[in-house]
Amino acid sequence: MTGWLGPDEWQAVLLSLKVSFWATLASLPLGLWVAYVLARRQFPGKQLLNGLVHLPLILPPVVTGYLLLISFGTQTPLGRTLEAMGIVFAFRWTGAALAAAVMAFPLMVRAMRLSIEAVDPKLEQAAATLGASRLWVFLTITLPLILPGVIAGAILAFAKAMGEFGATITFVSNIPGQTQTIPSAIYAFLQVPGGERAAWRLVVVSVVIAMGALLLSEWVARRAAGKVREP
Amino acid sequence: MTLSVAMQHRFDGFELNVAFEAPTGITVLFGRSGAGKSTIIDAVAGLLRPETGRIVSDGEVLFDSTTGETTPPHRRRVGYIFQDARLFPHLTVRQNLGYGRWFAPKTAPREDLGRIVDLLGIGHLLARRPAHLSGGERQRVAIGRALLASPRIILADEPLAALDEQRKAEILPYFERLRDEVSVPILYVSHAAAEVARIATTVVALSNGRVARQGPAADVLSDPAITPIGVRAAGAMLDAQVTQHHNDGLTTLETAGAKLLLPRVTQPPGTHVRVWIEAQDVMLATQRPSGISALNVLKVRVNELRFGAGPGVLVQLAFGDAMLLSRITRRSADALSLAPGAEVFAVLKAVSVARDAIGEQPNA
Numbered sequence: 037m038t039g040w041l042g043p044d045e046w047q048a049v050l051l052s053l054k055v056s057f058w059a060t061l062a063s064l065p066l067g068l069w070v071a072y073v074l075a076r077r078q079f080p081g082k083q084l085l086n087g088l089v090h091l092p093l094i095l096p097p098v099v100t101g102y103l104l105l106i107s108f109g110t111q112t113p114l115g116r117t118l119e120a121m122g123i124v125f126a127f128r129w130t131g132a133a134l135a136a137a138v139m140a141f142p143l144m145v146r147a148m149r150l151s152i153e154a155v156d157p158k159l160e161q162a163a164a165t166l167g168a169s170r171l172w173v174f175l176t177i178t179l180p181l182i183l184p185g186v187i188a189g190a191i192l193a194f195a196k197a198m199g200e201f202g203a204t205i206t207f208v209s210n211i212p213g214q215t216q217t218i219p220s221a222i223y224a225f226l227q228v229p230g231g232e233r234a235a236w237r238l239v240v241v242s243v244v245i246a247m248g249a250l251l252l253s254e255w256v257a258r259r260a261a262g263k264v265r266e267p
Numbered sequence: 268m269t270l271s272v273a274m275q276h277r278f279d280g281f282e283l284n285v286a287f288e289a290p291t292g293i294t295v296l297f298g299r300s301g302a303g304k305s306t307i308i309d310a311v312a313g314l315l316r317p318e319t320g321r322i323v324s325d326g327e328v329l330f331d332s333t334t335g336e337t338t339p340p341h342r343r344r345v346g347y348i349f350q351d352a353r354l355f356p357h358l359t360v361r362q363n364l365g366y367g368r369w370f371a372p373k374t375a376p377r378e379d380l381g382r383i384v385d386l387l388g389i390g391h392l393l394a395r396r397p398a399h400l401s402g403g404e405r406q407r408v409a410i411g412r413a414l415l416a417s418p419r420i421i422l423a424d425e426p427l428a429a430l431d432e433q434r435k436a437e438i439l440p441y442f443e444r445l446r447d448e449v450s451v452p453i454l455y456v457s458h459a460a461a462e463v464a465r466i467a468t469t470v471v472a473l474s475n476g477r478v479a480r481q482g483p484a485a486d487v488l489s490d491p492a493i494t495p496i497g498v499r500a501a502g503a504m505l506d507a508q509v510t511q512h513h514n515d516g517l518t519t520l521e522t523a524g525a526k527l528l529l530p531r532v533t534q535p536p537g538t539h540v541r542v543w544i545e546a547q548d549v550m551l552a553t554q555r556p557s558g559i560s561a562l563n564v565l566k567v568r569v570n571e572l573r574f575g576a577g578p579g580v581l582v583q584l585a586f587g588d589a590m591l592l593s594r595i596t597r598r599s600a601d602a603l604s605l606a607p608g609a610e611v612f613a614v615l616k617a618v619s620v621a622r623d624a625i626g627e628q629p630n631a
Contacts, residue, residue, distance in 0.1 A: 156353075158349070158351070158353055159353055159355060159356075161314050161340070161353075162347065162349060162353040162355075163355070163366070164313075164314075164339075164340040164341045165312050165313075165314070165340055165341070165343070165345055165346075165347040165422075166341075166346075166347075166366050166367035166370060166412070166413075166416050167341050167342075167344065167367055167369075167370030167371055167416060168341055168366075168370055169339075169341050172341075172370070173341075176366075177355060180357045181356070181357060
């Protein structure tokens with residue numbers, strides 16, 4: 037495949053996979069927690085949290101990217117604090133991962149929240165009467181029952197992260213090998229004369245990865261759901 | 268071991284205010300649907316917080332509104348048998364049974380898995396998932412799961428209500444065995460009189476959010492003033508001994524010096540059983556009737572007449588040390604000039620007593 041794809045293109049594909057993988061994995065625990073809180077708890081400010089989570093879905097991606105830039109840029113207080121701790125987002129692949137994670141977060145939370153809401157709280161109560169603390173109830177009852185939803189949410193987030201363009205390019209620019217993911221690379225190739233062939237190859241790769249992810253999620257979710265079918 | 272409950276709670280414009288004790292054996296909370304029975308049981312389990320009250324199990328305070336003390340549900344060690352079983356769909360029967368046991372303190376007295384599995388007849392189901400069980404099987408697994416959690420109290424919320432008659436008949440004997448073999452208090456919610464009569468050691472009759480009467484099952488059920496689920500379901504519970512099975516499908520039982528002929532019971536001669544006789548199946552006559560198809564005619568004495576709002580009268584009848592209830596019209600009571608102390612004859616058709624109205628007596 038390296039022969040078919042040029043080195044720049046290959047680099048963009050690998051970077052996209054890396055960025056999306058880490059964006060999904062790192063936001064998974066937080067996404068699960070937020071989904072659980074939104075599905076099961078009542079607290080003041082719940083609607084505000086819900087709105088905040090959904091914001092990246094409705095804001096123009098460029099706006100989200102710009103907000104990330106002014107929050108996490110190297111000249112900002114937050115950026116400097118993180119830099120002191122050895123974490124830099126600006127113009128690095130980590131920044132691309134952060135942008136992808138933020139943009140994919142609402143989709144992930146939505147899928148997980150729906151699956152948590154579908155779990156009968158009566159089962160969780162039953163587990164509590166049998167001696168399971170809240171954490172154990174979550175680990176042994178809720179989590180296994182929502183596994184199809186968690187997987188669906190994660191794969192949806194991965195696919196969204198693979199396609200993220202606007203926020204990424206605004207926040208971390210389009211640096212080959214650093215922040216140039218597949219969409220940025222396609223955009224860059226289309227800006228130069230004779231770049232269409234390279235762009236086309238990346239389009240094909242995009243379609244293959246997206247279809248593959250979708251089929252995988254369907255298969256995994258169906259297997260998991262088959263085991264926990266309600267009586 | 269004893270469970271003592273005192274609680275007050277308001278919900279849906281209804282006020283519940285009760286206090287009772289549940290000793291070892293089965294204590295039935297008996298009342299209409301919506302009388303607050305499940306609310307009480309949820310409060311004992313810790314799934315609901317009463318407005319005020321105090322719940323003590325075996326000397327340990329589970330809830331006390333004056334001190335604000337409350338034990339979270341997972342530390343109360345109750346075995347809750349839900350009406351809808353609530354088995355975990357992603358676990359096998361064996362894993363469901365083991366779930367509570369895994370969280371029980373290592374020092375807690377342990378029920379033996381094999382013994383419980385035998386008691387409930389679920390050995391062949393261990394590898395299955397709940398989706399592949401019938402309603403009765405599911406409920407039996409739910410009972411086993413609660414027992415194996417080493418509970419200090421067993422709570423059963425109408426565990427038979429969702430089942431058909433055949434399944435009920437299948438599971439009731441397990442509760443009879445539980446009552447006699449397990450040493451923890453069992454709090455059992457029911458609105459079915461015949462079920463209560465079969466299994467209860469103690470009855471707490473609830474009416475309008477209050478305890479109308481509590482005491483030994485036979486006393487509470489034969490009290491004509493206590494009809495928590497309405498006069499239509501009133502009746503009395505007789506302790507009887509099986510004396511003889513006949514070839515024509517009938518069985519003779521002896522109760523309080525009198526003989527009863529009933530459709531064949533399953534228990535062998537010599538067994539002590541409980542028989543539930545509905546008040547509306549008992550007719551009264553001032554003279555011993557002759558040329559009548561009914562097989563049972565008992566000489567009884569009128570103890571009390573209880574007039575309700577409708578055209579009926581509930582008559583409490585005594586014979587030996589036992590009580591019967593008869594539900595007749597006010598007009599008949601007047602025509603027969605019934606009054607406390609009158610000697611009359613109670614007439615009972617053998618076929619009016621259903622087979623599932625007969626169950627085993629608790630071990631003394």
